[in-house]
Amino acid sequence: MSSFGRFFTVTTYGESHCKSVGCIVDGVPPGMSLTEDDIQPQLSRRRPGQSKLSTPRNEKDKVMIQSGTEFGKTLGTPIGMMVLNEDQRPHDYNEMDSYPRPSHADFTYLEKYGVKSSSGGGRSSARETIGRVAAGAIAEKFLKQLSNVEIVAFVTQVGAIKMNRDPLDAKFQHVLNTITREKVDSMGPIRCPDSSVAESMVHEIEKYRGNKDSIGGVVTCVIRNLPVGLGEPCFDKLEAMLAHAMLSIPASKGFEIGSGFEGVQVPGSQHNDPFYYDEESKRLRTKTNNSGGIQGGISNGENVYFSVPFKSAATISQEQSTATYDGEHGVLAAKGRHDPSVTPRAVPIVEAMAALVLADAVLVQKSREFAKNIVS
């Protein structure tokens, strides 16, 4: 459905050929400074057309706050936001439309909803993510003021080219501890902070572009300075909410927290994160962080980090042998130029969804803490 979150809630609307896309963000605390300038930067990072690595369409995507603020401050009421669509005309159906595009949502949307829309897969259009990113920017602003929470996503893999993501690798831990959005963006549109692999990634993408093909990748995200205690066992563990959020992003195929899939090969004696007393922060910390900052579904004060794989873009301009809705065999090729790798563009979307999960988890936990203090 189109709402996400319990206390800090976003509800989105919009397809690619309607008048506008947007969202309503409910639960934003009152008295917070907020203007379009807080939201536009992440929307702009989300935009296609930023470089030759991505598609040349140039969307403007100017966000307009409709409600919930006055004189640059939030009122505590819902924040309505909208972004106009450039192309607001639904198109007439042509021969192309007789084909469900392979690995798009055309077929399943038609089966589920029984109607064809100009956007094909309806809400699976990438423009649906605009509302998420706008809402996430507000969540981030709140988290920043909470405890200087930092959320930074970056590309760690394109095709077979990957950064080392082993939690026991010192260099990877250094990246998790220090990476900033400025650093990520300084690497150019590839958004991989490891200069030793970033260039290979660019080459990898160019190779597939040349073949009129596409290639997937992995986005890794780290969250620093998160309070201890977030997450609501047993069903709404923090990692469960993050996984839900990440798998709701178009083209994502998975999620792993901390040591993830590779970690199953590490024996308990190495995988366990032993405690030590940290003189600087005056509290227990863990020497390693295979857990990814969450234990028993609850944040433990270490960096939370996770990775999300994005499949190769389904839209390719080489010919594909497939079938029409009517079951006739045929050949389909996308017209125009297409982005061979959407992975770098997923970076701000991953950040936004993480921020939404965290802002919600903070609000829940703070009511828990309050109640605990009342009765004990």
Place this chain on the structure above:
Amino acid sequence: MSSFGRFFTVTTYGESHCKSVGCIVDGVPPGMSLTEDDIQPQLSRRRPGQSKLSTPRNEKDKVMIQSGTEFGKTLGTPIGMMVLNEDQRPHDYNEMDSYPRPSHADFTYLEKYGVKSSSGGGRSSARETIGRVAAGAIAEKFLKQLSNVEIVAFVTQVGAIKMNRDPLDAKFQHVLNTITREKVDSMGPIRCPDSSVAESMVHEIEKYRGNKDSIGGVVTCVIRNLPVGLGEPCFDKLEAMLAHAMLSIPASKGFEIGSGFEGVQVPGSQHNDPFYYDEESKRLRTKTNNSGGIQGGISNGENVYFSVPFKSAATISQEQSTATYDGEHGVLAAKGRHDPSVTPRAVPIVEAMAALVLADAVLVQKSREFAKNIVS
């Protein structure tokens, strides 16, 4: 929190040392045959103590239906279920309790809730999963009658020993198409259907047991005969609900659907699942299934399959260097014998959580279909 699902909902209660554990299942359709005999088998598969591969504790775990049925038929009212705990006495705290066990939930539960409990990590106790499995058995019975939905989970990796999980591998596809619970259980407690690796997995586990250590693994799950159209974009895509469910299982560290993490290396031209008209089922199907049976967040009628990594068990009997809650350095070793690999026991829990997601998704979708037919 302790509820999962919107229309087919389970709410669970219970820790390891209270009187009982159990659940309330709401939204079960009326008029369905249901007795304890429908539920006990999966609870028994969940039990520890089934072989030398797992811990020798022998719990009885007899489920007792409290409400919602009469003369062996459901009434449409909530099904209350309970399982008595064998050891109902909370223990007094001893020296062991001054240590938060590394990579357990002891530390985070204490930080979040401010109280120590006999179960240490409170609801992170494995006994919490009893309510899930009992509820899942009811969901499965409904799904079976819906369209003979089959849900089968099995072990595909222990430590470094793994079955091929490549979606483009014919043998793996054959397993997905044919695997049954009977086949899984016939392999003994390892629950890996591939006899060529099952034995190595047993050896791997024994090796870690000998070292007083533990090792992780991966559970893969396939769902067959699922209707087209399940899943609610944009936030409650079917894979997002599955990911949420799986990451809520204790010790799980990730989720991947279809081609998952490895799939990012497969170019779009190969990764796309081309359509063809299937004469047998008289409908469009896909030649390959890299998508894992879900496109645009909606089931497409192909097998849904996904994998979940489980970390190495945190409880090991070898000494670990760690710290007390007070920050003093010390050495901790678990007493008694401990299960070196919990992965095989996760099999029925994965099946149960999948069933709960699907039953809920079916109820949502069927109301959508009804409404669509009314207006168009």
Place this chain on the structure above:
Amino acid sequence: MSSFGRFFTVTTYGESHCKSVGCIVDGVPPGMSLTEDDIQPQLSRRRPGQSKLSTPRNEKDKVMIQSGTEFGKTLGTPIGMMVLNEDQRPHDYNEMDSYPRPSHADFTYLEKYGVKSSSGGGRSSARETIGRVAAGAIAEKFLKQLSNVEIVAFVTQVGAIKMNRDPLDAKFQHVLNTITREKVDSMGPIRCPDSSVAESMVHEIEKYRGNKDSIGGVVTCVIRNLPVGLGEPCFDKLEAMLAHAMLSIPASKGFEIGSGFEGVQVPGSQHNDPFYYDEESKRLRTKTNNSGGIQGGISNGENVYFSVPFKSAATISQEQSTATYDGEHGVLAAKGRHDPSVTPRAVPIVEAMAALVLADAVLVQKSREFAKNIVS
């Protein structure tokens, strides 16, 4: 919070001095004819300034659909709707603002949110109801196609002047059976279908207008042709959802279903609704309808009817002795002309909220029916 409904959900935004007000309606079935023309009539009925009985402000309130439709048909995706505000400038605070207006939400909003807004009571502004009415119009269209559901609200009391609302009164039952919106509107802005009291009501309102005072009233609503089986015991009984909806309307002070408050004086032998077999509809019906069409929280196929009292408008132009936020005693009088009775304007809002409850209840029940048929 700003969302209502589980399957058929509306989320609203907007205050009186922001750029626009609007809503997102999620769960609208695909393939339904829908344009602004379906929505505008109820919005226009909601508008102030329709006659000398109500305030002379003339708002335009033109609704603009943003998403979710194409070529006049719904897509099954969220319907975004917006209505521009005429006065989009928040005002600077003046002396008036040092007073919390008595029985407005100024004080409680300031206490809860800690900020003053131009609309004073923030979301308690009457403009917040625009989103509800727009969403309700869509719900109604669905219900009409479901089973020709008719929802008609009307004024049954202004001050001490009232229509007989006794369920055992034949004339009242006739009104419930036959009243239409056309009939209601034909009575002029008073919206009371009983010509014998409508004129007295108008006089009553004029009397209070002359006194620079205001007066309350009661809106009664009937729902005809509703299917049997709606409502979800035990907490979401149909009357409980209706009560929730009605008490969320600004200025409402209560709710009663069927015989309501007066019915407690009717002994069981008379209050019970005996069954009989109706030859025309070929099913059991009840001879009387003290129950108000709901028994055990579930619709029984008879007319559902309920009443909602609306308090006297808090804004009056006569002087009131009160205090400033700082606690200083003072005298406050609203400037300009003000509506002495908001009750008639509540009519389309009551209808809209009823429609939203019912559309949601239908979607839930239809999934229940489907599941029941599968298993039994």
Place this chain on the structure above:
Amino acid sequence: MSSFGRFFTVTTYGESHCKSVGCIVDGVPPGMSLTEDDIQPQLSRRRPGQSKLSTPRNEKDKVMIQSGTEFGKTLGTPIGMMVLNEDQRPHDYNEMDSYPRPSHADFTYLEKYGVKSSSGGGRSSARETIGRVAAGAIAEKFLKQLSNVEIVAFVTQVGAIKMNRDPLDAKFQHVLNTITREKVDSMGPIRCPDSSVAESMVHEIEKYRGNKDSIGGVVTCVIRNLPVGLGEPCFDKLEAMLAHAMLSIPASKGFEIGSGFEGVQVPGSQHNDPFYYDEESKRLRTKTNNSGGIQGGISNGENVYFSVPFKSAATISQEQSTATYDGEHGVLAAKGRHDPSVTPRAVPIVEAMAALVLADAVLVQKSREFAKNIVS
């Protein structure tokens, strides 16, 4: 459905002839003293058979906490509670069962669920309220520690005999300010604190008992010492949540807050509650309280009070002319002795549902306050 609340949540199960009835309460703060002794008193007040005014059945209703506490303190995990049913055998169907009892839920349950159960109306059985009362007792304990919140319900009307409930009546305001449960119970089973009418009420009930008939009544409830700021506009206004809760109680037919239905006759100049600065509490208060302690959907610090009408009991032992399920005309009379007025027994149920609404509202508001303080 069977869950109520967002953060302080109760889920109930059980009919009248199953093994047990009970509930799971989620969101109870950890570290709170809690044993069965905190819960039993309200369950005992709910029990029938307390006097000749109510039915002579004597249920034991001993609550047993299953989980969530240790050594008399809550753990922060769900509290499972159960009460055994005395009569756990579903009965075989007899001639009586061919009649849907008039104004019971037999007919609608059969229509909705398609199955007959021994309890007839399934979850509409009064035993369903046991879980509510048990959960409410926990909510109350939390609210007591929050700010000494006091919730007292009492009978203000039986048939035509009523206490003055006019908010502008000094005597009624005195009752609201001072009434205690001890005072209510000291009046005997009639639970009306006004000795001038209590005796007449008893006579009224006896009159209907003599006629083998029944009579309805009104329960009024006051909540004192509630913090300012509770309630979540625009859809979850505090009165909307209370109305939802009250209309979910079996046999309730309405709800009014503050001046309610009668208040519509009071002009704004009198109905508005003017502010004054209260020297004692050092804050703004209102001179009158027609609002019922809630303005704009948010508690304002004055007493919250509301009334709920309960219809005449549907079960009467005099003969009623009605029809069988098959549509044949016939005569039905309940066997045995029956309670002619259930209104007094509703008192602890009203208190419990109010407590559940308030505990939930407190948890939501405290997270809002926290967030507000963070950003401003």
